[in-house]
Amino acid sequence: MSEYIIYVGQIEEYQMLNDRQALDAIFRKAQSAVVGGEVVALVRQNSNGQSYRFEEISTLEDLKEYKKNVYKNVKEE
Numbered sequence: 001m002s003e004y005i006i007y008v009g010q011i012e013e014y015q016m017l018n019d020r021q022a023l024d025a026i027f028r029k030a031q032s033a034v035v036g037g038e039v040v041a042l043v044r045q046n047s048n049g050q051s052y053r054f055e056e057i058s059t060l061e062d063l064k065e066y067k068k069n070v071y072k073n074v075k076e077e
Helices: 010-019 018-033 060-071
Strands: 003-009 039-043 051-057
Touching: 003 010, 003 018, 010 018, 010 039, 018 039, 018 060, 051 060
Parallel strands: 003 039
Antiparallel strands: 039 051
């Protein structure tokens, strides 16, 4: 099964920078993936470079909930 990977460290960086455009682009791709039947994998990288998957999103409802949680930490412009 095909998947779209979201690196959570990158999401956290964009949150700190309040980079809505970058976050919007990630979530547009993730939404397209879910609509197309793919799974969205949330992946975190350790300081030693190892990656581990800690969650999979396969429905638009779950993706919207994750997106809502991400954007609550981003300031309005």
